[in-house]
């Protein structure tokens with residue numbers, strides 16, 4: 001049975017998302033303490049794939065995921081899931097809300113309940129854990145009084161008590177997850193796909209605008225752009241771009257070759273079905289047929305076949 005890594009321990013949002021992402025096939029889920037460790041296991045071939053969080057509607061991107069995807073051997077996303085995210089406050093038994101002095105959780109979770117904590121636990125100190133479930137495990141072992149956890153966590157840490165449920169500063173918050181594996185056969189195009197790339201451009205006038213124009217000229221809808229520092233050179237950046245369409249689509253292939261010509265580095269990070277399955281709107285001049293007819297016309301011109 002294939003093994004699939006996820007950000008553990010058991011009881012994380014990522015475990016739930018990875019179960020959804022692997023719903024179509026039998027797999028053994030293997031917890032790792034951090035996203036970089038889960039992705040290293042994929043690169044080493046120890047596991048087939050990994051489920052990782054990429055971005056949240058409240059707190060933005062998960063930098064550890066973005067940075068690890070573009071460091072070392074290539075990895076590509078093959079599937080996407082979007083999960084609603086709200087939290088439970090789990091505590092050691094016998095403690096009232098007013099007696100909680102320490103709370104642990106993943107930084108993304110803590111950022112999403114900052115207002116709730118300020119209102120309900122104003123005196124408590126807040127501690128970062130490697131995941132929401134790691135926070136629950138630390139509370140269960142007595143290291144902290146309480147944890148901000150995924151609703152499934154209580155099943156894994158039954159010694160804890162749910163003091164509050166549905167905790168969230170922003171209603172309807174969601175987190176987006178990807179199933180990532182080593183490069184191989186790509187998922188088939190579905191007509192409702194997303195492509196992710198990361199591009200490095202030079203620090204010159206207009207390079208970012210020119211890069212984006214390559215997408216807009218071909219009628220490609222950009223759904224996300226995020227910059228991360230290059231690390232080695234202060235003031236230079238990698239741009240993570242998500243856009244509608246599949247690399248097998250003519251307009252996307254054409255745009256990617258343009259990006260490759262313009263950028264010093266382009267990482268292809270995958271083409272995969274969008275979680276919401278909303279089809280890409282394609283203008284007539286960017287349709288498969290328009291590209292085919294135009295390519296045929298150019299062949300004819302070059303071959304002197306024009307009548």
Ligand SMILES: O=C(O)C(=O)Cc1ccccc1
Pocket residue numbers: 007011012013014015053056085106108109130131132133150175
């Ligand atoms: O710690 C977890 O449970 C995770 O899967 C990471 C995370 C944290 C907060 C919101 C969504 C995902």
